[in-house]
Amino acid sequence: MAAKTKRKEGGKLCDGLAGFTRSELYENAIHRTLRINQLKKEHNWTQEDFDIAIRCLNYEVGFVIHLSMFIPAIERLATDDQKAKWLPLAESYRILGTYAQTELGHGTNLMALETTATFDPRTDEFVLRTPQLSSMKWWPGSLGKTATHAIVLAQLIIGNKNYGMNPFMVQLRSLEDHMPLPGIIVGDIGAKLGANSNDNGFLILNDVRIPRENMLARNSKVTKDGRYIQTSTNKANYATMVLVRLSIIRWAEDTIKNGSLIAIRYSAVRRQSSLQAGGPEMQVLDYQTQQYKIFPSLAASYALFFTYEAMMKEYEIAYAQIMRGNNQLLGQIHGQLSGLKAFASDLVTYELEMCRRSCGGHGYLKASVVGETLLHTLPLVTVEGDNTVMYLQCARYLLKQIAKALAGQDVDEPTSYLKKDILSYTCPVQKGEHCTNPNYLLKIYTQRAHSAIASVARQLQFDLESGKDQSSAFNNNLVSLVQAAKAHCQLCLMKNFVESVSALERTCSENLASVLRQLCLYFGLHGIVTASGEFLESEAIGLQQLEWIKAEELKSLAAIRPNAVALVDAFDLHDQTVMSALGRYDGNAYQHLFEAAKREPMNQTQVPPAYYKYLRDLIKGQPLAKL
């Protein structure tokens, strides 16, 4: 039954549909990945073609970690000899890999990981061990049932000395029969809210021995006689981590595009009530409250698109430098992308839920897909570094920058505003119509970020000077530090939006430019209104400005309305990518919902098995069997 339904759906993985077992979901993801690999060969796709195919499949594919982390980690952490050995095997899928870092008891604080790799000079081996329950590796993708090998991050121990985290290539399963090797206990960590086709796994290592040459030794190595030698300070692995954060911004963009597309198309189809007695029912998209619910996600889609593009350019410059051994831009790109990863994922998880609500009750149906999209997006706020920790990393970077600025030193370009005299600010909005100038709004965002950063820096300084120890001074300011980082990130998005639209204006038609300007303006206005308390507090605006901005925000809803459907159509997402009954291009939402219901496995019989088991006796007044 399940398999048949899948075929009808064109191979769509309806993750979490209770009719599908995890095994089926898992198998399907592997199937589709092998198939697109075939297609890649058959049609001679470039890597870019392949990446687009993956996006078209909403990232619902297998071997994700093998491709996105295992192979890149070999490339960046292995010596040339090691690469020559492992890369061909990995690239031809003769071994299947994962990257095993996070443990049951530790994630974000990498330094505290408990797994050890102890060098045994007698046998020239490392002995890998997860010493207690909390040390088992937990979460790595494809670890549960797929991976034959893992790059295991472990504390390197030589003698009694801990040399810190190092990467080790560990074979997990026999290449003959896929059985776990001796000393290895491995399995799936259980069902999740989404992404159930992925066999995220656990791994217990009970004194597993690997040859010395399995330590990936590009940056440091252990000699036969047990000496630890650092051979390079190349930061390429940091760059990978930063790249993953960047890719989360892209993921967030893709996901909110899906959400806003579904919400806007359905809201143009759905009709409800009328504000005029006896008038025809209105499209719900015409209600101010509905626009207020959905247009933020539309604006966020475009804002994240422009921010991803801009940050990718910055990343490429930084990466090229890093590969040449120049780490000058690493702090900047790391600080920026830590914050933006958190801000983007916070933004889209919030807005996706608004999209879901805007579909009314039907948004709770899996066939609407908007809820499923939310479920797949929820992990973005914790993966690859919990958002709070990410904001704090960004905040630490901002604190360093403002300290430099105050000391009259140069600061990085993205924080150059910290060099300004904060007191010389006058709000550029001095009458109502000034609110329609995105550049004025940008100045407001800049002042607010500057003020938030300066204020927490001052408070920290004050706390330290009044004798608080560093840890409690820091802890007492964590909330403000997060807010400062958010203010900076929100500014980045607004800045990228404004600058990208300005650049486009030079090449695109005035009609198109004015639509994008309108959306950008709305993004700026809405951002101020949603955090109006903080903007007022920073005195970037006053009460009069807020009144104008709020009025202009509402006006801009009406201005966006005529272009809203076209703005999501412009995402150029095929129905088979979005897979939503509500968000179809043809607008036949009700028909598609009904078709989806007919495919529900429970509907394949008129009378459910529970009738014969319980309901029949109940209805007929017969005594029930022992329950």
Add this chain to the structure above:
Amino acid sequence: MAAKTKRKEGGKLCDGLAGFTRSELYENAIHRTLRINQLKKEHNWTQEDFDIAIRCLNYEVGFVIHLSMFIPAIERLATDDQKAKWLPLAESYRILGTYAQTELGHGTNLMALETTATFDPRTDEFVLRTPQLSSMKWWPGSLGKTATHAIVLAQLIIGNKNYGMNPFMVQLRSLEDHMPLPGIIVGDIGAKLGANSNDNGFLILNDVRIPRENMLARNSKVTKDGRYIQTSTNKANYATMVLVRLSIIRWAEDTIKNGSLIAIRYSAVRRQSSLQAGGPEMQVLDYQTQQYKIFPSLAASYALFFTYEAMMKEYEIAYAQIMRGNNQLLGQIHGQLSGLKAFASDLVTYELEMCRRSCGGHGYLKASVVGETLLHTLPLVTVEGDNTVMYLQCARYLLKQIAKALAGQDVDEPTSYLKKDILSYTCPVQKGEHCTNPNYLLKIYTQRAHSAIASVARQLQFDLESGKDQSSAFNNNLVSLVQAAKAHCQLCLMKNFVESVSALERTCSENLASVLRQLCLYFGLHGIVTASGEFLESEAIGLQQLEWIKAEELKSLAAIRPNAVALVDAFDLHDQTVMSALGRYDGNAYQHLFEAAKREPMNQTQVPPAYYKYLRDLIKGQPLAKL
């Protein structure tokens, strides 16, 4: 396999666990309902005992609509003769019922429902018909596979005249073999994000004939010769609708209790990093940012508890009046509970997601249950009236009240503050320490609500006077109307919290009172900070007050910390109710997570079936079978 796992889990319905089919989930819910019905008889439970059992099962039971809507609707809509016929059948489960109102194309706007019941005087029957796709009944609980009967809401047509919505008892399935009767197409609407044990259904009626006496005729009836006679204006059915909204507040309270309990217990177990170099890892609950994430849900749990209790008292008074034919309090209770249903469900869905995030990556595991709780809670924002519409109903009530106040007339007690002179306000907080007085905060909330309501009333008036037609004037103020309703609701919560704690102080120990006062204070401070822009805008506070309030909010986090675990233990929720690996009373979160993973069906074999199908050939470099 699935069944075995279920037994081990003590009959827990792990809804959405991909290992369970919808049929299994459905069957289990029926099983447990029949079992608790047996227990009720065996142990002579009162209705209150029974309701507590249902809450202990997290409402995951079957026949919910039969008990909560079908039977009550008969009681309130049927004549005595009809009751004598239907109630004994329903109460003994000889018929199983649902309440079929919502349609595929219409929910909240009941007046536009399309199903018709046309009187045929020749046969003395009504002919029920869902004339088009959008008219099919869609969503009613238990409709898909369980219900033998439905109370169908339909437009009554006599001759060519429409007499509006009326309730009709329609038999859907044969009592012999449970097959749908002629003219009836019925089924399940498909998988949802949660609540998958419930067979929410669709219903197409193709000229289904029912005898005239099947129109539930307590309020109006049709005579044999086709005359429509209204016999009563009893508003008991409205009272039911209002009661359902009240029950959603209770549901929201239960749900956020679960969430805050899981988040707080786990945060006391989880350790991460240290703010002191080389210090031991801290309990994450000691971080200011973690407290900032979770304590709002703790405070909300208590706030909703007190508000439910207070509103239940108000409801009981109103209901008693209504049953005596006095509808004086109906507008007040309807206005209040419409808004509070929306506010409570908004609040808890937001805070539950914060609880989930506070559990880090593990919050994404189903075994954590905090995510599952969120999924079960999401529909609360759209069921029984979409929240936006609910806020607008509340806002309409508030507009009426302020109009009365301005005209010097009496207003209802909950809105008595609208009688005050809004201009005579001075912020009661005039120095930092004033922020610790909840009564001062209450005055701030009051002024802000008053200001928001007065402001939108003024704007509406202005728009109408400047010549806008009513519909566009209204549409242009929808967002402000929603904000005004929210301000009033937030005030209600704060007021109930403050007053309930004051009342308790007279009877409980000072130790307990001070803990509750602290939590109440925090609730008040936090509420102002999260909507600080609106509080500033209304001039209920100024920038100086906001600074004091923010500082005091952060201080109160530290004050709550020592009591946080005890405050959730006080909910007295058994592990078997919460069912969370992370939130266990014993604190062994990691052990329970691992135990849950071991039960994952995919872990019952070492090598997955997909290995033999795909991975083996891939790893061994064999050509793959056609994909």
